[in-house]
Each structure stands twice: as structure tokens, then as C-alpha cells.
Amino acid sequence: MSAVLVTGAGQGIGRAIALRLANDGHDIALVDLVEDKIAGVADEVRETGSKATTFVADVSDRDQVFAAVEHTHEALGGFDVIVNNAGIAQVAPLDDVRPEDTKKIWAVNVDGVLWGIQAAAAKFRSLGQKGKIINASSIAGHDGFAMLGVYSATKFAVRALTQAAAKEYAAEGITVNAYCPGVVGTDMWVTIDKRFAELTGAAEGETYDKFVGGIALGRAQTPEDVAAFVSYLAGPDSDYMTGQAPLIDGGLVYR
Numbered sequence: 001m002s003a004v005l006v007t008g009a010g011q012g013i014g015r016a017i018a019l020r021l022a023n024d025g026h027d028i029a030l031v032d033l034v035e036d037k038i039a040g041v042a043d044e045v046r047e048t049g050s051k052a053t054t055f056v057a058d059v060s061d062r063d064q065v066f067a068a069v070e071h072t073h074e075a076l077g078g079f080d081v082i083v084n085n086a087g088i089a090q091v092a093p094l095d096d097v098r099p100e101d102t103k104k105i106w107a108v109n110v111d112g113v114l115w116g117i118q119a120a121a122a123k124f125r126s127l128g129q130k131g132k133i134i135n136a137s138s139i140a141g142h143d144g145f146a147m148l149g150v151y152s153a154t155k156f157a158v159r160a161l162t163q164a165a166a167k168e169y170a171a172e173g174i175t176v177n178a179y180c181p182g183v184v185g186t187d188m189w190v191t192i193d194k195r196f197a198e199l200t201g202a203a204e205g206e207t208y209d210k211f212v213g214g215i216a217l218g219r220a221q222t223p224e225d226v227a228a229f230v231s232y233l234a235g236p237d238s239d240y241m242t243g244q245a246p247l248i249d250g251g252l253v254y255r
């Protein structure tokens with residue numbers, strides 16, 4: 001079918017996206033910081049009958065992202081979709097944020113997405129074909145959350161890049177969309193919950209439970225819930241959609 005590159009594919013939402021798209025029949029290039037994690041997910045992808053390849057890269061490094069796209073094309077014999085999923089969280093009151101903090105999270109969550117957008121568009125262009133670019137935003141890309149202010153800013157920025165890239169690339173048949181999950185029970189939320197506990201005196205688990213308590217559908221989101229929507233974005237049913245960043249959050253933020 002088609003060849004898809006997923007960043008941050010070693011665990012959590014990225015792993016679920018990789019497995020869902022493999023089950024949909026796509027071949028998958030798994031990109032992450034740590035080889036061991038993506039090697040394990042690659043084995044799971046191969047069990048579905050789809051091809052898998054791995055590439056270690058830090059998405060904040062532009063050259064490494066371009067190399068990952070090149071590797072995907074060589075290893076899978078094509079390049080059709082990129083999912084710029086890798087991201088990191090940071091929990092801090094705005095008063096405490098320092099330049100080194102903003103630099104680090106911006107480099108991964110915003111620059112990392114921009115390098116992925118650029119590298120994918122350049123490859124689609126060189127192959128003379130259409131393609132799909134899919135970016136990870138968040139409910140925090142629609143609402144600024146207390147203690148997650150800079151993280152929220154990065155996810156708003158992802159929406160801005162998604163809209164601008166959609167406009168710049170539409171004439172070339174390249175679509176650009178984002179997904180905005182809510183509260184997904186991954187390691188990211190374990191870290192967020194612990195930091196809230198340290199900073200606010202909340203008990204461990206309390207912040208996560210409070211956020212989940214606000215979800216209309218009454219449960220935390222699974223990585224597979226997110227992957228189901230990304231499956232739509234990666235497939236032909238979304239061909240007429242570009243520049244959008246829909247919320248897929250069980251009813252938490254309403255726009």
C-alpha cells in the first residue's frame with residue numbers, strides 16, 4: 001500500500017499509530033531516540049504482515065529528520081505519509097520558566113514538526129507525487145492549560161504550522177492536518193501527574209484523575225483512540241481535508 005514514517009514511535013501514541021497503520025496495510029518506518037524501543041515495535045508491525053524499518057533520530061535535528069525520510073524511501077521503496085508525533089511535555093508555572101526550558105521543548109515540539117514538514121514536502125516533490133503530512137497537536141493546542149503554558153504554546157504553534165503548510169502545499173497535492181488528543185494514559189501523563197504533585201502538593205494520581213473526570217465520555221483516552229483518527233487522516237477518505245486540527249478527546253475541549 002503506502003509507506004508511512006512515524007516519529008516518537010517507540011511507545012505510547014506513536015506505537016499505537018504505527019500498529020494501527022500497519023494493520024490498515026501500510027508499511028511503517030519507526031523513528032525514535034532509542035533503537036531498543038523501536039526494534040520491539042518493528043517486530044509487532046511485522047506480525048501484521050506489513051513491512052517495518054527503524055531509524056534512530058532526534059527530531060529536533062533537521063539533518064537527522066531529512067535522513068530519516070531518505071531512509072524510509074530506501075528501505076520501504078516509497079514515501080507517502082509522515083506522522084510528526086514525537087513530543088515532550090513540561091510542567092511549570094510560567095514564573096519558573098527559563099530560556100533553557102523553552103529552547104528544549106520548542107526544539108522538539110515545534111522545530112521537530114517543522115523539519116518533518118519540510119523533509120516530507122521535499123521528498124514528495126522530488127518523487128513528483130502527492131502526500132500527507134500529519135502533526136501531533138493537543139487539547140493544549142486549543143486551550144492554554146495552567147502549569148502547561150509553554151507546552152500549550154508549542155501545540156498552538158503546531159496548529160499554525162499545519163495551517164500555513166496546508167496553504168503553501170495544497171497546489172502540489174500535499175495535505176497537512178493535525179490531531180488533537182485529550183488525556184491519554186501514556187508515560188507522558190505519568191510524568192505530568194508527578195510534576196503536578198511536586199509543584200502543587202496534589203497526591204500522585206490526583207491530577208490525572210481530575211483531568212479524566214472532566215471527560216464527557218467518562219474515561220481516559222487510549223492511544224488506540226488516537227490511532228483510529230490518524231488512520232482516517234493517513235487514508236484516502238481524508239483526501240479532501242487540509243489545514244485542520246480536530247479535537248479527538250472524548251468531549252473535554254469544545255470548539
Ligand SMILES: NC(=O)C1=CN([C@@H]2O[C@H](COP(=O)(O)OP(=O)(O)OC[C@H]3O[C@@H](n4cnc5c(N)ncnc54)[C@H](O)[C@@H]3O)[C@@H](O)[C@H]2O)C=CC1
Nearest residue numbers: 008010012013058059086087136138181183184186187188
Ligand atoms: N499523552 C497525552 O495525553 C497527549 C499527548 N499528545 C501528544 O502526542 C504525542 C505523543 O505523546 P505520548 O505518546 O503520550 O508521549 P510519550 O512520552 O509516551 O512518547 C513519546 C515518544 O517520543 C519519543 N521522543 C521524544 N523526544 C524525541 C525526539 N527529540 N526525537 C525523536 N523521538 C522523541 C520518546 O522517546 C517516546 O518514545 C506528543 O506529541 C504529545 O505532545 C497530545 C495530547 C495528549
Ligand SMILES: CC(=O)C(C)=O
Nearest residue numbers: 089138139140182188
Ligand atoms: C499532555 C497534553 O497534551 C495535555 C495535558 O493536553
